[in-house]
Amino acid sequence: MKTWITNGYVYHYDKRRMERKDLCIEDGKICEICSPGQGERQGNIYDASGKSVIPGFIDVHTHGGCGVDVNDALKDDFEKIGHFFALQGTTSWLCSILTDTKEQTIKSIHEALKHQKEHANCANLLGIHLEGPFLSVEFKGAMPEELLRKADMELLKEYQEEAEGNIRYITVSPEVEGIPEAVPEMKKLGITVAIGHSGADYETAMKCIENGAAACTHTCNAMKLFHQHFPSMMGAALESDIYCEAICDGRHLHPGSVRLFLKAKGYDKVVAVTDSIMAAGLPDGEYKLGVNDVVVEDGDAKLKSNGVRAGSTLTTGTALKRLIDFTGAEMEDVLPLLTMNPAKLLDVDDKIGSLEAGKDADILIVDEGYNIVDTFVKGKKIER
Missing domain, CATH: 2.30.40.10 (Urease, subunit C, domain 1)
Structure with missing residues (x-):
């Protein structure tokens, strides 16, 4: 019919x-x-x-919503998140697993797969985003420091086998031991590599980009920022042709910073993400992000332990409105940030994105x- x-x-x-x-x-x-x-x-x-x-929106970086945290989600919980996301405009998404123990990471992978194979009335789960564990301690953000580690391809191969090839995206820090050399191997596993959570210098970041890194995770957040003498990873991300993730909630990035990204990268190289946590769609209160306790006040999520910002309560539907407001552009101009750009980043633009x-x-x-x-x-x- x-x-x-x-x-x-x-x-x-x-x-x-x-x-x-x-x-x-x-x-x-x-x-x-x-x-x-x-x-x-x-x-x-x-x-x-x-x-x-x-076109439906594609969110490549989200940790949950409507009371569900991806790291702790069971099959039915993924259904609940996916339904909430769909009503907000997300039709395809990656579930972002925050750095966790090996056992919990594998459990989260298995539950995501169960949902992926049998779901209805919700957004389509394209696969898994691993945010870590190969990340910098200095710029760990909400990552549990004791679980961060140097590059370990055997571990990543094991995760990809458990995921039946459905790990589609990973965030790594360029300065972590073994990462620049591991980027090509990660790509061979079918994983798109993003650099982030990093204090890497310009040269090390560029080495990862030359080796195949395709994106920068939540650009400007949890990373060493640009200095005229030391451009750092931020300078490498803005100068090169990689995609730049942007959390357009007005908190993680000033509207002027969003405009700067678009001026430097063009409207075809910025990917709007939510980086949302389980509090998205819910009132202020206390929540979880992986192993972390999070407090949300006035919609702003921060770690209870030290006040560091921990994800967002943003939805893609709200991101669209914020982008229009921040830029003064027409909806037609900003739509690629939520549709075709993430589709191209994940190499699925033959199926979705337009x-x-x-x-x-x-x-x-x-x-x-x-x-x-x-x-x-x-x-x-x-x-x-």
Whole structure:
């Protein structure tokens, strides 16, 4: 049975503009995009009059939401997170496992896989993001220091085997022993490498980039910042062609910093992420982030022990609004940060990231205030 989304303004990625079109879905894929009134409309009709039809958002860095922490999540918990995310605009995501014990990391991997193989009415879990354990002690952020370690490819291979190849993304610190040399081996495992949580100098960071690192994790946060004599990893990230993650909640980055990233990198090399924790979608209070106790006040998440910021309560739907507000740009201009850019980073842009015939029907219906009205994941409308 076909489903037609009619009378809406459909986002065209190449032209970066909205065009009045009808869009047809069949068997979970976009099968046709055509002018209104062109041909017969048979099947289910969704009237999108007065609304925008845009690609679903892709979040490559999130630790949870709606009361669920990824590190402690069971299969049904992943279902709960995925449903919450879908209603906020995320149609595809990576679950970010914070540095933890080997036993707990493997348990989290197994539970994510169970969900990935059997899920419904929620965002699509693309795979796993390991944030650590090969990270700098100096810039550990919310990482448990005693669990951080030098590069260990045997451990990573074991994790990838347990994940059945579904570890898609990893954050590493360039200055950690063995990391620059390990980047090519990580890529051979099918893992996209990001650099972050780091005090690395410019040269060491550039060595990782030359060896295949493709992104910088939450740029400017938990890293040594730019100095005119010592550009550090931040300078390497901004100068090179890698993608830069950006947490656009107004707390992790000043709006001017977001504009600076876009000026330096262009709108095609910045990836908007939430780095959300279990408190996303919930009121202020006490929560967990992996092994850490976190306190959220006025929506701002910080470690209870020392007040260091620990993830966010951001959602992708809110990130869209913040990006429009921070930049003064049109929605059409900032959408790649939430759609095509993360798809290209993970090398899945042949399936998701834009509205084109043959791609998965991951679609958002958005009103004039940029609010998510409805979400389709692989052609199925998410029920509230």
